[in-house]
Amino acid sequence: MNLEFYKYQGTGNDFIIVDNxxxxxxxxxxxxxxxxxKLCERHFGIGADGLILLEKCKGYDFNMVYYNSDGREGTMCGNGGRCTVDLAKYLKIFERETTFLGFDGVHHASVEVDNKIKLQMKNVQEVKKRDGFFLDTGSPHYVVMVDDIYNYPVKEKGRIIAHLEPYGKKGTNVNFVEQNGNNSFFVRTYERGVEDETLSCGTGVVASAISMFHAxxxxxxxxxxxxRGGHLNISFKIDNNGGYHSIFLKGAVEKVYQGHLFGF
Known part of the structure; x- marks a missing residue:
């Protein structure tokens, strides 16, 4: 079987995307x-943090199916969603604005005048305090503030926290945050399913931004x-019950190359 694929990256978070x-x-x-x-393995495969399928979906422009690099189907991926939106535009599925279905429900997105992708994320109704903060932004995330983030042992500490008993069998993603301005933060993320630090995590930076406002x-x-992979912008509004809505993740993406999977 000969399948075409596209290699994308969004602030260093990289994906294999297949038009399915x-x-x-x-x-x-x-x-x-x-x-x-094997495809996601960086020495024997293409190399990626995950694989995404762009599929037909009745009532929406497309459906996004996400697999972690360990091969298991995952939850929502914010940077992956932004990359998939860019591919859908390249494939002429839409022009400037789109509505698609992801693991966590319906998403709206647009291609801005600077060609950055702006993706609406799911609403967040609750932020739990557990030493740090725990919330679901399409995927579960634990957020904690640290000092000297550039030298912080993200992989070692993240692996321990990710699989603690309160987070269940599937575990949680872990975000380490340090403030570097009034409304600016540096974030490093340990991702479950990848079982390592990634250069960026879309749902993770959303969780981190909301947590820092909440704190x-x-x-x-x-x-x-x-x-570590680049800059992202998060905006949101607060409802009367203290929940967060109209949450948008915005940043650049890049189609790195395309190729074919032979004998897959």
Whole structure:
């Protein structure tokens, strides 16, 4: 089987994306998880933090299916969503604005005048305090502030926290945050399913921005986040019950290259 794929990155968070509107991708193959894992492996495969399928979806422009680099189907991926939106525009599925379905429900997105992708994320109704903060932004995230973030042992500390008992069998993503301005923060993220630090995490920076506002570290509802892979902007509004809505994640993406999977 010869399948075309696109390699994308959004602030260093990289993905293999397949246009699966023809339904040729072998999702029901009993070995599909190990095959995806091999594709995402950086020495023997293409290399990526995850694999995404862009599929047809009745009532929406498309459906996004996300797999972690370990081959297991994951939850919502913010940077992956932004990359998939850019591919959908490249494939002429839409022009400037789109509505699509992800793991966590309906998402709206637009291509801004600076060609950055602005993606609406799911509402957040609750932020739990557990030494740090725990919340769901499409994927579960734990957020904690640290000092000297550039030298912080993210992988070692993240692996321990991610699989603690309160977060269940699937675990949680872990974000380490340090403030570097009134409405600016540096974030490093340990991602479950990747089981390592990634250069950026979309749902993670959203969780971090909301947590920092919730912790009164900033009064701004428009927050800039710096990751090892680049800069992202998060904006949101607050409802009468203290929940967060109209949450938008904005940043640049890049189609790095495209190729073909032979004998997949």
């Amino acid at each position: 509107r023809s339904e040729l991708f072998p999702k029901k193959d009993t070995k599909i998880n190990s095959k995806i894992s 009164q570290q900033t009064k701004s509802k428009n927050i800039n986040i710096i990751t």
